[in-house]
Every structure is written in C-alpha cells, then in structure tokens.
Amino acid sequence: MTGRVKIYCETSTLEGNAHPRHPEAKVAKTSIQALKKTDADGLIKLNRSLVNLREVSNTKDAVRRAGLTADYQELAPILKDERVLGFSPQYD
Numbered sequence: 015m016t017g018r019v020k021i022y023c024e025t026s027t028l029e030g031n032a033h034p035r036h037p038e039a040k041v042a043k044t045s046i047q048a049l050k051k052t053d054a055d056g057l058i059k060l061n062r063s064l065v066n067l068r069e070v071s072n073t074k075d076a077v078r079r080a081g082l083t084a085d086y087q088e089l090a091p092i093l094k095d096e097r098v099l100g101f102s103p104q105y106d
Contacts, residue, residue, distance in 0.1 A: 018059045021049070022092070025069045027060075028085040030078060050088075062089035 025031060032043040053060045070086050073079040 018056060020059045020061055023060050023062060023066070023089055025066050025082070028066075028070070028082050030081040030085050060089050061092045062086055063092050 026042075027046055027049065029043060029046050032039045032046060036042075049058070049060060052058050066086055066089075067083075070079060070082040073082055
C-alpha cells in the first residue's frame, strides 16, 4: 500500500461518546481504541470534520463537551473541509 487509508470519523467514534450506561459501551470503547492504535501504527488516518465540531458544541453537559472536544482535537482535520470541488451550479 502506498498511502494510508483515510477514515472519516463521525461523533460516534469519539471515545467520550462510549457512554458507560449503554450496554455496548465496552465494545465501542475497545473498537475506538483499536482504531486509534491502527492510526498510531500508520496504517490508517482518522480524520475529523467541522460537522463533528458543530455536533460536539451542541452537547449540553459542559464536562462531557470538554471531553468530546479533546477527543475531536486528536483527529486530523480534513483538508479544505466542506468545500465542494468540481461543482458547477447552472441556473435558467
């Protein structure tokens, strides 16, 4: 493989969203940690988007929001985020 596989992460892939009250939380947390390790090993690249930041910013609990923001900051930003390339609108 010549390059790393880029993976777009949504808010469910933030470790802080693996809430302990949910029955799948342990599996989710383990999966997220495995993705982070694979990223650290250089096999994949986990990316974030501004869409994630808007969703995290809407979290009402300030402590949880701070944790999610920290998780978000660990991911690599998408270059030219939210810019549509090669789009040509035409109007009559």
